[in-house]
Amino acid sequence: MVVQPVNVRLMLRTYGKQLTSAKRLARFKRALALSGAQDMVSISREARRKELVERISQEVIENLLVNGQDNPVVTRVLSELEQELGEQVLFDYPLDGGEIQILRQSTEGPQELAADEKMRIMRRLWEITLHNVDDTML
Known part of the structure; x- marks a missing residue:
């Protein structure tokens, strides 16, 4: 060479x-x-707990949205969300790497939700996840 x-x-x-x-x-x-x-500022115990709960909640949501439901917390969050909405919802990432799609299961098949409804569901998903993670932490 x-x-x-x-x-x-x-x-x-x-x-x-x-x-x-x-x-x-x-x-x-x-x-x-x-x-x-x-x-140097010391962070209070509650602030550290809140930060940890938010970080774990983010992981749970990513696990729900990307990998599907494969652990008890994700299953609980998704079932609580669907019970609240009164219908089954599907989270899907398009293959082209675009924005997440939230689909509603209907008799004609899956239908994508409008942007405002999608934001409402994502906000509620975050709240439910925070609550569940906070409840399960010691």
Whole structure:
């Protein structure tokens, strides 16, 4: 295999840029740590719990929307939502990577919901998930 001098130069130039960027980032982090050392704020226990509940709720919703229902919390959230709505809803991501679709199960087959109804359902889904996660946490 023959190595062209141009390729070696380009590779060394790229590594040099990465090294320079890493040094700048390290200096920036050091300066940030020194300036923020006096501003340490302790987060209350309730705020940490709320943050954790929100993070877990996000995971549950992603699990529901992307992977389907495969755990007890997701099943409980989905059944509570459907009981509240009085109908079965399906969450679907299009293959092209577009926005999530919420479909209503009807006699003619699945039908996509309007944007305002979709937002209402997503908001309610978030509230139900937060409540369920908060109830199941110790």
